[in-house]
Amino acid sequence: MNGHISDEYAGYLRTEKYDKEPYRRKEFIINCEKPFNAETRPDLLPRSFYVPNDLFFVRNHAPVPVLKSEEEFRLRVEGIVAFPLLLSLQDLKTKFRKHTVTAVLQCAGNRRTEMSRIKPIQGVPWLHGAAGNAVWSGVLLKDVLMAAGVYPNKAEHVEFEGADLPPEEDNRRGYLASIPLKKALDEGEEVLLAYEMNGEVLPRDHGYPLRAIVPGFVGARSVKWLSRIICKMDSSDGFFMTKDYKYLPSSMDFENVDWTSTPPIMNLSVQCAICDPMPNTKLSQGPYKIRGYALTGKGEHIMRVELSVNGSKEWQEAKLIKGEKIANREIPKRITAGIKDWSWVLWELVVDIKPPMIITARAIDSACNTQPEVPLWNLRGVMNNSWHKINILPLSSAL
């Protein structure tokens, strides 16, 4: 065993060094090397309804932990439960029914770079590529919690612990986050313990061999390298629940911050981004197919995406691309009957390009929520869902 592998846990060799990182593709925009934080090049996103595993954005807080072997992996389920469980990957795959859900993940910090133009923000400088759609397969968290005999009147939160070692967490805990037990136990919310991503084995950067997938919540709650599930009375007091991933008032900075003033972020808000063309692209006059994505939380779907090419004076509707691509669900007809939708939509619209110009996009979801025109600046630079505006520049005449 290498000296830099610090200890063993749940079948992992946990490490604080970066010499066992997985292979990554060159197409990523790397915002931080250690820990690895990389987004999909935004113009690649609308090329397919599901983002390929090796192009899906990666948000790590520590080195990727090293699993010794699939046989040695163990998931603990404990806390306020009647029957604490210690489950192998084989247990999960054979003793519980398999469930598949299409769900978008988005980092709470997606589009931070735009927000930080108002006032600088510390944090990973994400553009608008920290979002992606995938099909996830695994077991329903509900089924595992029922097998453990959770006490729903005593426990109110489910805490997830990863096998990674973020320096921010105390006492050598892994990355910690919790969700309300009510969400976990509601089958319609489809909270998963996932071992497959887009039909393949979960990649190491995405939590191999097991991660939580919490549809409709920010990515920070879909804990990777899941090793422990703890049913608790209170929400997790981990760093990323109490000192980060909070949508603080714009009046707070590091001088006067009161972390207790604001609850941890859970739900995704309505979001929309122009992916193709990229900002500041040089284009010639003429028609161009603008493409992007839109997403929202709470199981709602995107009702409409609108573009403006004349400074928000007039808006045209983009075509939403969904239908058969939503994992064989017939969403449109039945959506008002209360079926939940955790997927993003892709959209496109041919507009007449006359550079220099600004193209603006905004979305409205099925709960009639929409987006603010400008970012609501906050200390952690999270939840920027302002109208997306990109510059288009003229081709130089010399070209």
Added chain:
Amino acid sequence: MNGHISDEYAGYLRTEKYDKEPYRRKEFIINCEKPFNAETRPDLLPRSFYVPNDLFFVRNHAPVPVLKSEEEFRLRVEGIVAFPLLLSLQDLKTKFRKHTVTAVLQCAGNRRTEMSRIKPIQGVPWLHGAAGNAVWSGVLLKDVLMAAGVYPNKAEHVEFEGADLPPEEDNRRGYLASIPLKKALDEGEEVLLAYEMNGEVLPRDHGYPLRAIVPGFVGARSVKWLSRIICKMDSSDGFFMTKDYKYLPSSMDFENVDWTSTPPIMNLSVQCAICDPMPNTKLSQGPYKIRGYALTGKGEHIMRVELSVNGSKEWQEAKLIKGEKIANREIPKRITAGIKDWSWVLWELVVDIKPPMIITARAIDSACNTQPEVPLWNLRGVMNNSWHKINILPLSSAL
């Protein structure tokens, strides 16, 4: 019987004339006499957490139907059910458990007047007083549907029919609206058939003796003078589901409207209004306690209300007034555990008045949704939840 009473139905004498209207207080702002549409004077709203019954906004589409006697009232429950029911008021009060919920109602057209400054809109010219909070008591719709043996795999929508006679509905139907059956059957959504409002008998203007209360949805779905409940495969094709109460694209007007392009509005979006002072109030320099309300849908709660007194450059947090007033529920500590909240919040903040000035208010809800800065104009003038801006004028020096 009077000649102008047109026929009998479910214990009512249904009328198309306006000579049996109830007494109404002079404090209302009346936006239309026939049918009666009146809002609470906005500056009265923050005076109490529950709006008094006789000051609660009224949105009628026809004359108030006249109930002959409580004994003669009948509610039909039919459609895709095993056991159609015909229930008296006594049946509802004695055969089902009583349930009480605090819920805000808001007309989809609240704040239409502000939106119509962008481009004129036909419709009741509501200011920001078409919203109100109340305690509603009655029976859970779920319990009644279970008693009727609803077929959840066949029916997907629940249609409500009122005993009133809006000229827009075909075939002498009452006012029609439907909600997804899934919402109706989810006990946590607390959909009621209500016979009490703020502990009193439901007033005639609010649906005496029985109305639907659909927490978290726009008022248009909380059908008054409820006389019929129909479990259906499809959503209601009534006028107010198919030709009104739709959040159409801003590009559509009466020349090019496609009503099928957009689903009927269901959920409330995040909303915030400054109630005291009223717009264009003349005030002297000095401190003034600004007061208002904020609300949202989906069972979320208002996380924050912010005010700006310098043209949206800086924002101060208002104090939210809730806690013990929310019908004895302890919301704050447990809210992240998934308890739903259907109530508005009142808020206040003392600011330094230096007229002339503009005061702006905005809210963020617990799902991180927020409001657009300017209204998203639409043909029906609905769902205006833009930042609320009011002018404050100087006292004339002559005074």
